[in-house]
Each structure stands twice: as structure tokens, then as C-alpha cells.
Amino acid sequence: MQDNVVIVGTGQAALSCAVRLRDSGYEGAVTMLGDEPWLPYQRPPLSKVYLKGETTADRLELRPQEFFAKGGIVVERGSVVTSVNRSNRSVTTFDRRSYSYSKLVLSTDSRARTLPDAMTHGLDGILTMRSIADADRLRRALAKAKRVVVVGGGYVGLEVASIAVRMGHAVTIVEMTDRVLKRVAGAPTAQAIEELHVRHGAPVLTNAQLKGLSGHHGTVSGVSLGSGTLLPADLVLVAIGGMANVELAAETGLTVENGIVVHRFGQTSAPHIYVAGDCAAFPFGGRLIRLESVQNAIEQGSVVANAILGRPVEYEPVPWFWSDQYDATLQTAGLALDYDDILAVSMEPGRSAFWYFRDGLAVAVDTMNDAKTHMAARRLFGARVELRRELLLKPDSTSCSTFVQPPCRLDQ
Incomplete structure (x- = not known):
């Protein structure tokens, strides 16, 4: 079999892997299969400068088309991979194209968690934030909305809340736990962030149980809480975290536990399949963890490339994150x-x-x-x-x- 690498995904981890392969002298074919219509792009600015209209989609691209052509990296956009055949080492896309591989990298990223249909009733005006398409929809909705409810007190929800406040909207943040940033920060940090939002006129409702959403003429009009409170809303952003896209890996027979399980070199339970990025569950501090961050994507993509090249280096990250609010x-x-x-x-x-x-x-x-x-x-x-x-x-x-x-x- 000809030596080649197929990367399922076109996110930052996928790009990092492809670039490291080429920079390290890998001469086999490198093909990236992405389900979005874009070249690899930055996601963090979506809930920051892009949502505010301070940059354009093309400026989010991590590399121009010429870079991939010059580097011999094939990027197939709009290619949804539906199956992996481990016995003959090939993947098949939704439109029945087949790609053979000697090494396969799954960089399937994550998706935004959503509320159950029984709670949303199919109403318009209930949005999430993950992709360029999501940000475009949210920007259009913010241009019309006056009352915004943000469900979830994580980074994305708080960033969007700050932008909505600056646009002059009435914003309320609803968090089910006892404080914002519950999964990623301690109580003192959370208190400082909550005070920041309150100072800017956005109340933060903690320990708030979501009961349901109501609508008028098919569009959301309110958020009901377990306490009996009804929050008027023209727009509801659901920002309750992300879910790793593990379905393809599970169907392939790989070990899945909150993410696709890998060892310290990024390899899965199948010797020719590797994983990098948001979807990877890797050992850290005596447990399996999954990180959704630029740092993790870039570094883990490089770790996987090194393993493919036969130069394995254990992944021992120093995670870092950032968030802009007001x-x-x-x-x-x-x-x-x-x-x-x-x-x-x-x-x-x-x-x-x-x-x-x-x-x-x-x-x-x-x-x-x-x-x-x-x-x-x-x-x-x-x-x-x-x-x-x-x-x-x-x-x-x-x-x-x-x-x-x-x-x-x-x-x-």
C-alpha cells in the first residue's frame, strides 16, 4: 500500500497534523476531509470579533488556498465521512467516494449541546454557537432582537452576552449550577466574572432550573424557570457546552469514553488510527480528559504527526485558554x-x-x-x-x- 495519511476533519488540530507532517519531510499523500464548506479556520474569534462584525469569514482562514496547493495537502470540503473500513484501510464519504489510507487521523471535533425538542418545541430564535454558519445566524438574529437570554455560563455564553449588552440589548444569563464557569474555574474567578456582567447590566441567575421555552407565531418569546420566573426573550442562545463527535469512531469499533480514547502518543486502540483535537480523550493527571482549546488542537495535532513519522513524543500539555468579555x-x-x-x-x-x-x-x-x-x-x-x-x-x-x-x- 502506498504510504498516505487521510485526516477526517479540517479544524485546527487537523491542520496542525498536516503541516507538521509536511514540515518534517513526509512525502506521502496528505488528504483532509471536512464537512464544512470552508478551508481550516479559527473558531475562537467567532464569539468575539467575528460576531461583532470586526472581521470577515475569509480572514478567519488559518492558511490560504495557495498554501495547501504548494504544500501538496488536499483539502476536500463538504465531505462527510460516513464509515471507516479498518480491514482494507479506507474511508467512505456521504457521496460514496472512497479514500484509502496507510494512517488515519480522526479529528472530528465537537458540536454544541442542544436542548431537547420537548423543551424547545421547534421554535425559531433558539440558537447555538459553534461554526461560521452558527455565528452568521446569531449575528442576524442579534440585529433584530431586543431581549436576549443566554442559557449557560461558560466562555461562549458569557462572551456572546457581553457583545449583546454592548449592542444595547437586555440580557439575562441563566446558569443551572451555583456559579458561572463551573467546569473551568474556581469560585473567586467566577465571582469576579459574575460581578463584571452585573456591572454592565446583565443579571446572572444561578441555580436556575430551565423548565421550558414558549413562543409566539413559531418564534421563541420566553424562557420559563423552575422557580416560576418567566424571562421574556426574542432570542435564546443555548451555550451549555460541547459534545465530542465520537459516532464514527464508535461505529469503527474504537474505544470511546467522553471522547475517542488515545494513549500519550495520540494512537487509538487500532494501531493505524490516531486522534487529535476536541474529540480526543487522553491521559492527564491520572485520568482521561478532553480539552476544547486552540492550544490542545495545535499541540495534539503535532504529537499525532510525530507518532505517524515514527518519532513519538508523549503529550504533556500546559493547557491555556482565554476569553474576552467587555x-x-x-x-x-x-x-x-x-x-x-x-x-x-x-x-x-x-x-x-x-x-x-x-x-x-x-x-x-x-x-x-x-x-x-x-x-x-x-x-x-x-x-x-x-x-x-x-x-x-x-x-x-x-x-x-x-x-x-x-x-x-x-x-x-
């Missing part, structure tokens, strides 16, 4: 798992850091309007430097950037 930028470095303490450090009004510790050692930090500390923390975590809690409690330790000086030792 005039505030929230950035995270590290992963706040099993932490037992949080230390809030305020440098000046509007600029702060929330450090997470496990057994006295820093494992993550959230910063607000403090890019310097964020970048310094990424370097420290990446270098596996042990940053102890007592060090940050010193009077002159207002920012971990204090410690990023050669030779970068924290034991002095």
Missing part, C-alpha cells in the same frame, strides 16, 4: 484539577490573578487583564518549575513574572 480579558494557564486552595492576588484595580494549588504547589492560574503574569505562568509550568504558595505570599511577589529571570529558579 473590556476584560480572562486568561488561564495550567489545569485546575484536584486543587485544595486558591490564592487571589490583586495588583491594581481591574487587574488580578487567582492561583490554584495542590499540596502547596501551583497547578494553574486565572488572570484578569494581566497578560504578563499569564505568559510567565505558562513558561513556568512548561519548564515544570515548582512554584510554592508561600513564595507568592511574599510582599514583593505581586506577579509571577517576578520569577521569570534567568536562571528561573524558585528555590532561592
